[in-house]
Amino acid sequence: MSKKYLTTAIPYVNGTPHLGHAIDYLLADVYSRYESALGNEVKFQTGTDEHGNKIFEKAKSANLPVEEYTKTNSDLFRDFIKKLGVSPTDFIRTTDAAHKHRVQLIWQRLEQHIYAKDYEGWYCNGCENFITEKEYADNNGVCPDHQTPYIKLSEKNYYLKISDFKPKIKAAIESDELKILPEFRKHEVLKLLADSPDVSISRPKKNLSWGIEVPGDPSQVIYVWLDALSNYITILGYPETEHSPEFTDFWPAAVQFVGKDILRFHAIIWPAILLALNLPLPRVLHSHGHVLLNGAKMSKSLGNTIDPLEVLEKYGLPAFRYYFLRHIDTFADSDFTWEKYDAAYNNELANDLGNLVQRLATLCSKNSVAPVSAPSFPEVVIENPDYSALMEKLEFSNAFDYVWEKVKSVNKKIDDEKPWSLIKTDPAAGVASLSSLVASLLEAAVLLSPFLPETSEKIIKIFTAEKIVAPEPLFPKALKA
RNA sequence: CGCGGGGUAGAGCAGCCUGGUAGCUCGUUUGGCUCAUAACCAAAAGGUCGUUAGUUCAAAUCUAACCCCCGCAACCA
Numbered sequence: 001m002s003k004k005y006l007t008t009a010i011p012y013v014n015g016t017p018h019l020g021h022a023i024d025y026l027l028a029d030v031y032s033r034y035e036s037a038l039g040n041e042v043k044f045q046t047g048t049d050e051h052g053n054k055i056f057e058k059a060k061s062a063n064l065p066v067e068e069y070t071k072t073n074s075d076l077f078r079d080f081i082k083k084l085g086v087s088p089t090d091f092i093r094t095t096d097a098a099h100k101h102r103v104q105l106i107w108q109r110l111e112q113h114i115y116a117k118d119y120e121g122w123y124c125n126g127c128e129n130f131i132t133e134k135e136y137a138d139n140n141g142v143c144p145d146h147q148t149p150y151i152k153l154s155e156k157n158y159y160l161k162i163s164d165f166k167p168k169i170k171a172a173i174e175s176d177e178l179k180i181l182p183e184f185r186k187h188e189v190l191k192l193l194a195d196s197p198d199v200s201i202s203r204p205k206k207n208l209s210w211g212i213e214v215p216g217d218p219s220q221v222i223y224v225w226l227d228a229l230s231n232y233i234t235i236l237g238y239p240e241t242e243h244s245p246e247f248t249d250f251w252p253a254a255v256q257f258v259g260k261d262i263l264r265f266h267a268i269i270w271p272a273i274l275l276a277l278n279l280p281l282p283r284v285l286h287s288h289g290h291v292l293l294n295g296a297k298m299s300k301s302l303g304n305t306i307d308p309l310e311v312l313e314k315y316g317l318p319a320f321r322y323y324f325l326r327h328i329d330t331f332a333d334s335d336f337t338w339e340k341y342d343a344a345y346n347n348e349l350a351n352d353l354g355n356l357v358q359r360l361a362t363l364c365s366k367n368s369v370a371p372v373s374a375p376s377f378p379e380v381v382i383e384n385p386d387y388s389a390l391m392e393k394l395e396f397s398n399a400f401d402y403v404w405e406k407v408k409s410v411n412k413k414i415d416d417e418k419p420w421s422l423i424k425t426d427p428a429a430g431v432a433s434l435s436s437l438v439a440s441l442l443e444a445a446v447l448l449s450p451f452l453p454e455t456s457e458k459i460i461k462i463f464t465a466e467k468i469v470a471p472e473p474l475f476p477k478a479l480k481a
Numbered sequence: 482c483g484c485g486g487g488g489u490a491g492a493g494c495a496g497c498c499u500g501g502u503a504g505c506u507c508g509u510u511u512g513g514c515u516c517a518u519a520a521c522c523a524a525a526a527g528g529u530c531g532u533u534a535g536u537u538c539a540a541a542u543c544u545a546a547c548c549c550c551c552g553c554a555a556c557c558a
Contacts, residue, residue, distance in 0.1 A: 009558065020558030052556095188485050188553080195484090199555080224556065259558030269555095290558065297552080327493090332486085333552075335493080343507065351520055359517030366516080401506090415514070415522040423516095473518050 003041045005250035006032055007232050007282075009258045010047040010092070013073035014054045017080040018298070019291040019308050019324075019336065020259055026324055027288060028257045029086040030396050033450035035254075037377035043250050045235050046081055047092035048074040049228045056210040066210055070095055083309070085317050085453065092235040094227055102234040103227055104215045106277065109239065110226075113161045113276045119200060123153035158202040158220060165272045169193060172271065178281040180267060181394055182331040185260065185287050189267040196268050201226045229270045232256065233279070253282040255394065263287040286394050289333035291324075306336070315345045315478070318455045322349055325451050326400040346477055352404070354475035356411050357459055360437060364468040367423055369431055371468055372438045374460045380446045387447055400451055406444035413437060438463050 008024045011017070025046065032044045050070040059069035074093050081088060092099060107114075121130045124143040131143075131150065142149050170193060172178040173186060180186040202220040205213070211221035233251060241247040258266050263285065271281050291298065298305050312320045323344050328334040363369070381388045390399035414437060423430030442463055449456035455474060462471050 011558075012556090015557080018558075022558090024558055054557095184486065191484060192554090196555095257558095261553080261558060262556080264553090265556075288558075290552085329494090340493085340507090346518095347507070350518060355518050355520045357517095359521075361517090363516050404506095411521055414516075418514080418516090420514095420516045470517090475518080477518050477520085 001039050001041065003043070003249045004035045004254040005043045005045070005236075005252075006035075007045045007253050007256045008088075009262055010049045010094070010228060010231055011077055012049045012052070012054070013070055013077065014058050016073070017077055017308060018305060019311070020298075021077070021080065022084055022308050022320075022324060023288050023291060023328060024257050024259060025081055025084055025086045025088075026321060027286065027330065027394075027396060028088075028255075029084070030325060030450045031255060031391070031394065032087070033453060034391050037449060038381065039378065043090065043236075044088040045090045045092065045232065046077075046086075046088040047090070047231055047235070048077050048094070049224070049231075050074060050093055050095045051211040051227055052224055053208055053210065067095070080308070083312060083317070085321060090235050092231050094231060099231060099234045100212045102238060102240075103212050103222060103230045105239050106230050106234075106273075107215050107222060107226065110160065110273065110276050113164050113272075114158050114201070115161065116156055116158050118154045119157040120152060120154040122150040124148065124150050155204050155207065156220070157200040157204075157223075158214065158217075159198040160201045160226070160269070160272060160276075162196055162198050162268065162272045165275045166193060166196070168275055169268065169271045172281055173267065178267075178271060179284045180263070181284060181286045185263060189263065192264050193268050199225065199269055199272075225265055225269050226273065229265065229273060232270075232282075239277075252280040255284045255286050256282045257286050257288065260287045260289055284394070287331070289329060289331055291328055292333055292335045294337050295335055311336075311341065314341070315349075315475070318452045319345050319349055319475070321452055326397055326404070328397065330395055330397045342478065345475065348404070350473075350475040350477045352411065353407050353455075354473055354477075356407060356414075356441065357462065357474055358470060359414065360410075360434070360441060361462055361468055362470040363419055364434055364438060364463070365470050367419075367427075367431060367434060369434045369438070369468060371464050371466060372435055372442060374442045374464050375446055377446055377449065380443055383443070384447060391450075396451075403444060403447045403451065406440070406447060410437060410440045410444065413440065438468075 006028050008028045011021050028044060028046075032042045035042045048070075050073075055070060056066055059066040062069060064072075070093070078091055081091075094100075119130075122136045122141075123130050130153070136150055169178075170190065173180060173190060173193070180189055201223050202214050202217075203211075203223050205219050205221050208221045208223070211223070212227055214220035214222055232253065233247070236247045236250055237244075238247050238251070256266060266285055274281055293304050293306055296304060308320075319341075323336075323341055327340065327344055328336070375383075384402070387399055387402050390396075390402060417433045417437070419430050419433045419437065422433055442460060445456045445459040448459075458471075458474060462468065
């Protein structure tokens, strides 16, 4: 038995949960359930990122105290996680007093790698914000919201010397000591790393009031990356716990799940922070793709977003987990459409699996087949090395495909063995056949448990009950529109 | 020459590293079965593997050039 620490990105609470967050949670949840089922102790972190101007502004425009606004939104995420059937062990808020205090302690430990410098850039007085060169060019030097020209402004920032750690980070990534998945992202990151400048980790308080104060400089506030990234270790009680098992048992993290868009921060800034603290780097950074809607990128500005709760409601939780874990590729961008969702539910969950459970249970019930005991997860994993190999490689959608092959093979076997006619000519052989079919289905159900825990449990219950009885359909087929 | 990914049957994808009869899922058509949620099983049809040139006995697979799509480019998973 070993200890595993899994992390998910902490969402910025200036909006409601969307499908991308769901992916993050589901992937981590599958792996967490897999490791737990193997008997490992898993610490599974989640949380919310709550500082910064955007939040502050949102709260102001909603006419709410910022504490209340962040609390409300943070709760939305907590609730969302529960609705997804995801079971983390921890939930951190960057506004937690303990976190804030620890970030300041971390800052102090980083001090020899921090220096102050003036940042100069294009600034809009109306927005009270710096903008990027690209934005400047796109808007021809005039703020679209305020119709005023951008001005050159400089302000004091503290910088973290990424340059001190570049060679080490590079070596760690190249050697897979810090493994970046998928492989093609590794090349991307190495290239970015080479070009990466030192990174700004503070803002003047007058521009950013909602944040953690820089220790020893009340005029400055710690900027998002140091604040947010630190959550992965402050949740373990670092730095106070640095020599106690609470921390050392779990750090370095086994896997950190992030979206592809924030991989760079986790592969460059985060390792730099860790190295500066003399801490080991996480073993694996797992970066997933984005969910596309009808082939297009979802964005609030385009207005083509979809509410995950709406998707969740249509066919319930197992269908949601099924679609997003199997048909949304673990690493690449994948498409969501209602048509695909309907097809996956009807053809796969209802027809392949639901109907299989139904027909087999009916056959067993009619012929009084004795219940079969379910194998344990570790047993089944040993029997299915290809499955565990895919899980270990964190290729969850492929592992799910493997499980589905099992499910389909049971349907095939039923047709091959024809127990309904065998039972008439040779009842003993018929019952034996059914028992072995049930055993195969149970094996598939056990393999299914990290993905669809509820469904897996239901199936196991049906065939291990004192008396096998045909249940209500697991996935009632949706009426065709 | 900013970086990266991709272009293979109607759709979605695998195969490419380690050249040698082009494969999977869905959809379509036909047949089988009747235990089952009009579900299940089998078979068939359907592809100039983005374009061009090269290497080779042989290229989806290696090389080069080109065309097209899509992400990223410092703070939207």
